[in-house]
Every structure is written in structure tokens, then in C-alpha cells.
Amino acid sequence: MALRLLERGRIPREVLRIVEPSPTLLCQWRSLSARSGMQHLRSPTVHNLGSSACTLTEFARERAEGLEEPVFLEPYDRPSLQVFNAHCDRLIRRAGLAALHHQAEVQGVVAGLDEVRVALSTGEVLHASNVVLAIGAGGAPHWPSWAPLGAPGLHHATGPGSFAISEGAESIAVIGGGLTACQLALKLQREKHQVTLISRHALRVHQFDTDPGWLGPKYMQAFSMEQSWSARREAITRSRNRGSIPPDVHARLEESGLRPLHAEVVAMRRVASRWRLSLVSGAHLTVDRVVLATGLSPRRPGGAMVDRLVQEARLPTAPCGFPIVDPALRWHPRIRVSGALAELELGPSARNIAGAQRAADRVLGSLRGEGPARRHPQSRTRGEGRPVTSGHRA
Numbered sequence: 001m002a003l004r005l006l007e008r009g010r011i012p013r014e015v016l017r018i019v020e021p022s023p024t025l026l027c028q029w030r031s032l033s034a035r036s037g038m039q040h041l042r043s044p045t046v047h048n049l050g051s052s053a054c055t056l057t058e059f060a061r062e063r064a065e066g067l068e069e070p071v072f073l074e075p076y077d078r079p080s081l082q083v084f085n086a087h088c089d090r091l092i093r094r095a096g097l098a099a100l101h102h103q104a105e106v107q108g109v110v111a112g113l114d115e116v117r118v119a120l121s122t123g124e125v126l127h128a129s130n131v132v133l134a135i136g137a138g139g140a141p142h143w144p145s146w147a148p149l150g151a152p153g154l155h156h157a158t159g160p161g162s163f164a165i166s167e168g169a170e171s172i173a174v175i176g177g178g179l180t181a182c183q184l185a186l187k188l189q190r191e192k193h194q195v196t197l198i199s200r201h202a203l204r205v206h207q208f209d210t211d212p213g214w215l216g217p218k219y220m221q222a223f224s225m226e227q228s229w230s231a232r233r234e235a236i237t238r239s240r241n242r243g244s245i246p247p248d249v250h251a252r253l254e255e256s257g258l259r260p261l262h263a264e265v266v267a268m269r270r271v272a273s274r275w276r277l278s279l280v281s282g283a284h285l286t287v288d289r290v291v292l293a294t295g296l297s298p299r300r301p302g303g304a305m306v307d308r309l310v311q312e313a314r315l316p317t318a319p320c321g322f323p324i325v326d327p328a329l330r331w332h333p334r335i336r337v338s339g340a341l342a343e344l345e346l347g348p349s350a351r352n353i354a355g356a357q358r359a360a361d362r363v364l365g366s367l368r369g370e371g372p373a374r375r376h377p378q379s380r381t382r383g384e385g386r387p388v389t390s391g392h393r394a
Contacts, residue, residue: 001134001338004360006095007051009367017126018097019118021105025092026085028136032158033081036180036293037187041084042208042246044076047353048084049091059087073248075207102126106305111313111332132363133302133331134338137351140297144175146267147292153275154268157184157293165289169193173277173285175265176293177201178243179209182253184293189258196285197260198277203253204244210348214239215358223347229318232344239348243295261285301340309335318344328366329359336363 002018005011022028045060046053060071060083071083079087092098104120109131118126141156143149157180165172169192174185177199185197213219219239226232245253253260267278268290277285300306300321310317315331316324325345329336338359343350346358 001132001356001360001363002097002100003049003051003091003095004357004364009364013096013100016100017102017128018100019102019104019106019120019126021103021121023103025097025101026088030085033085035184036157037183037190038081039183040070040073040078040080040248042078042179043353045072045079047357048079049088049353056084056087059083059090108305109309109335111309111335113333116334128334130334130336132336132338133306133341134356134359135301135306135341137296137301137340140299140301140303141292142294142297143292144265144294146265147290148268151270153273153289155289155291157181157291158296159292165191165193170288171286172196172289172291173198173275173287174291174293176243176295177203177260178293178295179245179249180295181293182245182249184291185258186249186252186256188291189256195258196287197258198263198265198285199260200262200264201243202262203250203260204241205247205250206241206244207246209241209244209352210239214347214349215354220347229320229324229344233318233320233322236343236348306341320344327362329362330366 002016005016006013018025045056048056050056050059056079057077060079063071063083063086071080072078073080102120104122104124106118107121108119110117110119116128116131118128118131120126141159143156147154157174157176165188171194172188173196174181174188175198177197181197181199182203185195189195211219214223223232223235226235263283264280265277266280268275269278270276271286274286274288275290277287277290279285300317302309309315313332313335315335318324322344323331323337323341325331325337325342327345329338329342329345331337331341338350338356340351342355342359346355346362349355350359
């Protein structure tokens with residue numbers, strides 16, 4: 001969003017701030033992707049953070065020599081993580097985004113007709129004409145009821161922070177059957193650990209997590225015409241290939257000899273310094289360490305901060321709790337959304353890179369007076385200044 005606002009929207013740098021608690025931009029992405037053992041992205045090279053579809057391809061041609069992994073993986077020219085991250089570094093450096101990064105956690109947002117006040121964990125309050133809530137879902141990992149929080153030797157693959165696996169070989173159970181679980185199991189096996197991949201279901205093989213038809217009118221036309229928010233939520237749920245892996249990862253599993261154990265864990269308890277897992281079949285498995293790759297919570301992102309904002313600003317929500325926004329992604333005359341918070345408008349691709357591209361284009365299109373005109377859900381029509389990702393007065 002910030003890159004699009006600066007490059008295409010020509011938003012002045014002095015009115016833009018990116019509020020993010022991590023020490024560097026994309027810190028969480030880098031941590032989670034490296035932790036999982038990702039080697040190539042699942043999405044094609046056209047889905048990148050640059051201003052055009054060919055930006056990453058052109059960058060990769062310059063960097064092709066000396067790279068450890070193939071630059072692109074067929075089909076669909078999926079970029080290596082190494083090249084993708086290097087490309088992001090260049091974009092951030094050239095746009096000077098690090099200088100716009102305000103390291104803090106947003107603790108409260110107060111929306112008014114003339115401005116939005118953003119209270120930070122540092123004690124500061126930013127005054128913005130516009131705010132974009134671009135909150136990822138990665139801060140809310142799903143913990144099964146049988147897994148005790150904070151126990152030693154028990155980790156979540158997508159949880160905050162990091163965990164270290166000892167260099168000495170351990171027996172490790174990876175719980176899950178999706179892409180993160182399979183990539184992580186392969187990584188741990190390469191590191192010479194004894195790995196058991198436990199999945200409740202047989203492996204589901206799909207090239208993408210969502211059909212590419214959701215990026216265009218093939219599916220989005222009917223979705224946009226649907227007036228029932230519950231029906232839209234059902235369409236999103238049906239369309240997602242949750243817990244699936246692409247064919248190349250499936251092939252790597254086959255080649256590795258790592259066969260998933262199709263079972264469901266119902267309990268776990270500490271026995272000496274190891275974990276004893278109880279399966280629904282009545283069988284047991286004892287391991288040194290357990291890593292959960294059970295995905296993210298389906299709850300609306302943003303936690304208590306967004307909960308308070310909804311209540312205090314009386315923002316419209318669907319029965320599922322997610323925002324009801326207009327085509328420009330306005331949830332309030334001065335608050336827009338991106339990512340998961342925009343999925344009832346953008347459809348099931350809202351959470352990925354392509355969804356972020358579309359969200360930015362919607363915001364810029366509305367600034368230029370392009371696109372469909374539909375009244376904001378709250379029917380307020382006061383004028384707007386230029387949008388900021390959360391920052392000083394625009």
C-alpha cells in the first residue's frame with residue numbers, strides 16, 4: 001500500500017507513516033518464511049510488491065548468477081524466496097520506506113469526522129486525515145484445545161517470536177497437513193531430525209490456495225453482485241483450498257520418503273523431558289518436541305484494538321464480524337482496510353499479494369475518481385484528504 005501511494009499516487013513522503021511494531025519492515029514475513037523452510041513462493045512472479053507485473057522478472061535477470069536455488073519454478077514462474085526477498089529489499093531501499101517506518105504498536109484508534117487519532121505503545125498520538133488498516137492475520141495462530149500454551153518443547157510454526165531446534169538430532173512431531181507443515185517437516189528432515197508429520201486428512205494437492213478465477217470477473221462479478229454478506233462469507237470459505245500443498249511440494253515429500261501419519265491428536269502430556277501424544281485411535285507417540293502447523297485463527301484480525309474501534313465508531317460489520325466496506329475499501333470516511341479485513345469486498349484473494357495489489361489499486365482509483373460509485377456504508381460524505389497508512393496529518 002505504501003509503495004503504491006508513493007509511486008503511483010504521488011503522495012508526499014512527509015505525510016506518510018507506516019506504523020509497525022517489528023524492528024524492520026517485512027520482519028515477520030522473513031521470520032515465518034525462513035522458519036517454515038520455504039524455498040519458492042506459491043504465487044507467480046507477477047504477484048510482487050513492485051509497481052508492475054514484470055518488475056520482479058526484470059530484477060531476477062540481473063541476479064540470476066550465483067543463486068543457490070533456481071530463480072523461478074515451473075509452472076507459473078514462481079520466484080525463489082531468496083530472489084523475492086532481495087527484490088523487496090530493493091523496493092524498500094529505493095522508496096526510502098525504512099525512514100517512514102514508525103516502530104510501535106497501535107493501541108487505539110479514535111475516528112472523527114475531521115481526523116483519526118492513533119494512540120501508540122510509545123505514548124505518542126498520531127493525528128491522521130486518513131488511515132489504512134493493513135493488518136495481517138499472522139498474529140493469531142490457531143492453538144488446538146489439547147495443546148498447553150507456553151509449554152517447553154511445544155511451538156507454533158506461525159506464532160510470534162522464534163524457536164530454536166537443537167543441532168543434535170531430535171524426534172519431532174509436526175502437526176498439520178498444509179503447506180507450512182509439509183515445508184517445515186522437509187526442512188527438519190534435511191537437518192537430520194527424526195520427523196513425524198501428523199495430518200488429520202490426506203494430503204490435498206492444489207497449485208494455488210485460491211482459484212486464479214477470483215482475480216478477475218470469472219468469479220468476482222457474481223461475488224460483487226451478491227447482496228448477502230453471509231453468502232459472500234460462504235463463497236470465500238468454499239473457494240479456499242485450506243490445508244493444501246502445490247504439486248512440487250507433494251513431489252518433494254514423495255522423494256523424501258516422508259509419509260504423513262493420518263491421525264488426530266486428542267491429548268498430550270509431559271513424560272520426563274518428552275511429549276506423549278495420544279491419538280484418537282488409542283495409539284500413542286512419544287517425541288522430544290512438537291511443532292504445531294495448524295494455521296491461523298479465523299477470527300477478525302486486529303484483536304482488542306479493532307474490537308474497540310468497531311464499538312466506539314459504530315462501524316458496520318457482517319454476521320461473521322468482518323468489515324462491510326464500499327468499493328474504495330472505506331470502513332469509515334477516514335478509515336480504509338486491506339488484507340483480511342477487506343475480503344468481503346475483494347473476495348478470497350484479499351489476504352495474499354494479489355489481494356494487496358488490488359486493495360492498493362482500489363484506494364488509488366477512488367482518489368482519481370475511477371471505479372464504481374457507491375455510498376459509504378455509514379452514508380457519510382465529508383471530503384477526504386490523501387490517505388496515510390497511519391501517520392501525521394495529511
